[in-house]
Amino acid sequence: MIPVPFDYAAPRTVDEAVELLGQHAGAVVLAGGQLLLAELKLRRSTPPRLVDLRQIPGLRGISRHPDGGLSIGAMTTCAELVAHADVRAGARALVEAARVLGDVQVRNRATLGGNLACGHPAADLPAALLALEATIHVAGPGGRREIAADQFFVAPFHTALKAGELITEVRLPAPPASSGSVYEKFSHSHFYPLCGVAALVSLTEKGTVAKCRVAVTGVSLHPLRLRSLEAALDGQAPNASNIAAAAGKAGEGVIFVTDPFASNEYREHLTTVLAERVLARAVGLAAPPKA
Ligand SMILES: Cc1cc2nc3c(=O)[nH]c(=O)nc-3n(C[C@H](O)[C@H](O)[C@H](O)COP(=O)(O)OP(=O)(O)OC[C@H]3O[C@@H](n4cnc5c(N)ncnc54)[C@H](O)[C@@H]3O)c2cc1C
Known part of the structure; x- marks a missing residue:
């Protein structure tokens, strides 16, 4: 399909872009176009003006x-x-x-x-x-x-x-001392994940967990932190059993969604499995094996 006609502007500064956006209710920003161009062609988006950020x-x-x-x-x-x-x-x-x-x-x-x-x-x-x-x-x-x-x-x-x-x-922010961060996803296609989990772990000099941050995408209404899991590993020795126990709390407080690709139960299972994997990898990066 062909997009509805729209006005196009290519500002050179952020202030100019903000002004151009403000001049037309419904004006939208164009960045890489990987989502927006399809939306325009399908006429799911019909903005009166595109403000192209590529010249800033x-x-x-x-x-x-x-x-x-x-x-x-x-x-x-x-x-x-x-x-x-x-x-x-x-x-x-x-x-x-x-x-x-x-x-x-x-x-x-x-x-x-x-x-x-x-x-x-x-x-x-x-x-x-x-x-x-x-x-x-x-x-x-x-x-x-x-x-x-x-x-x-x-x-x-x-x-x-x-x-x-x-x-x-x-x-x-600067990464904490003795830290590692990783991301893994599981997809039904090459694209958006059914579940993607990221973790950052930092360790104290004694080797216990100083900080643990874990977040998930693809399983709920929006990407979010897994705070019960984070709290469960905080201050603990990052061994396999503590990581598995913490990953078991990945689903606490999360509303998992069901869609034609996966049930909420399957998404919860994926979250637990991927959380355990990324935590183990992040710990490995935070404390590389001694030579
Ligand atoms: C074949 C294909 C596969 C894809 N696979 C994945 C995938 O696996 N994982 C994934 O996460 N995404 C995937 N995407 C989606 C897509 O790549 C992303 O959402 C993309 O990063 C959008 O960025 P863009 O620069 O192309 O934004 P655009 O398409 O230009 O804009 C997208 C939206 O964001 C707004 N916008 C853009 N930049 C700004 C800004 N700076 N400030 C405010 N609003 C802004 C636009 O107005 C528009 O509403 C895929 C897309 C395609 C076409």
Whole structure:
């Protein structure tokens, strides 16, 4: 199908983009187009104006702060995330999530901001960002603000973004000492996961768990942290039995959904299995075997 006619604008700054969005109720941002172009062609989205972010230099790129934290521009593509040395070194969970998102063509176009903003309940990158305790920076008619990742995902296809706001960047805190982070997903196709789980684990000098963050996507109304599991492993020795016991709590407090691809029971099972796997891998990275 052919999209309904729309006005097109390609601003050079974030402020200009915000102004252009504000001029037309229903105007939307265009990033990598991997979701939006299909929506336009199917006429599920009929915006009066597209505000193309690709000409705004400040929205792209990755920089490392002196404290080891990372700033990642909203227009950074999945392929760029996977290739970047600082992301690979400090945010492995995000690299592992970006690496399995869609296929090569999709990863070359799809952006970090687009994957978050679409609010898809099974999007891959949100799980990694929740585990890494990211902060999402946005700009809009009310100015600029920051939203913690665990406040950002609200309902299916619904985020904390207000009308006229756009994501400018994502900030990741420096990884804790002796830590590792990973992501794994299980899909019925090559694409969106039935279940994807990310974990970050850091260890004390004694080898007990100093911090554990685990998040899931694809199983509920939106990506979310698994707080009962996190609490169960906190302060414990990260051995196989404690990891299995903590993973057994993965489903506590989660409303698992059923759809034509999987039942809620199967999604809960996948969450437990993947949680155990990612925790074991994250612990292995946090405390590599001594030579
Ligand atoms: C074949 C195929 C396979 C896919 N497989 C997966 C998969 O396995 N896992 C997965 O998670 N996704 C998958 N996707 C979905 C898709 O790649 C992502 O959702 C994509 O990351 C969207 O980013 P984009 O830059 O292309 O956004 P666009 O399509 O340009 O925009 C998507 C939405 O986000 C809004 N938006 C974009 N950027 C911003 C911003 N900076 N601020 C505010 N709003 C913004 C747009 O207005 C639009 O509503 C797949 C898509 C395709 C076509």
